[in-house]
Amino acid sequence: MGISFGETLGALREDLRRNIFFKSKLILTLFRLANFFACRSKLTLFAGLPLIFFYIAICEWVLGVEIPVKTKIGKGLVIHHGVGLVINGFCEIGDHCVVRHGVTIGNTILADGSVSGVPTIGDHVEFGANSIVLGAVRVGDRARIGAGAVVTKDIPDGAVAVGVPARVLDGHSI
Template identity: 50%
Template sequence: MLLVRVARACPIPLAAVIVDIALKVVCGVDIPRSAEIGPGLRLAHGGRGTVIHPRARIGERVTIYHGVTLGTRGDGTDDAPTIGDGAYIGAGACILGGVTVGRKARIGANAVVLTDIPDCATAVGVPARVTYADRSPDST
């Protein structure tokens, strides 16, 4: 997303803060500059209502739909999720705690992920349960 790149590259702290505020107001997205985000992040439908923890790590070519939360569990630890390359996260999903979502994994809409999701798996439900797809991580 262009505004995220501008905020991260801005050498003037005040300008970076202004871009961050604009991102929240215009797009309704909370993506802190400290979050590690790989190239090719796609916020489908503008990512409206998406909240990403400052310590979250997001791989390359990840698709995140609107209303997604990547955050902590609120249990006193400050562990944030790690999202693998090529993952897909459906609308309204919550990925909480220090979990890892594998490469090319799929998280269904409104799923609540509290445990690690392996590569190429599909997780659905509350709490999320895993079903495996017929894909290998090396396929496109």
């Protein structure tokens, strides 16, 4: 069995508490419900197909936010604006993270044509607008990724990463 309905409601309550924009609340409400149906069992996946298709139509096609229904996202996610937000369905995102518009969290195509692993994001991570995290990297707890940064290497806990390619700023731990 996958996630419980109680866990889903708890995560949704925390999401709604932390988000101020209607659009973000709508995206996260639809995501949490679609995620429950998609991850609970094959029976709930089949029963939830209409809701899952509705989620995809509204969030991806209309609102421009791509978060696959089976993505593992901790409670309290905050989405600021969200347009152009792309999260790979195999990555894992911790609790209380903040993402802004244009953020991409995903994999890369390697020189031999294979696909890299996906990022693992810790708790309380904040992503600046248009930041990108690619490949099998870990972004540590309480890290901040600056606007426009391209992360291709691990970022330690509490670090601030900026630039292309991203580098950790010395003395700027939080």
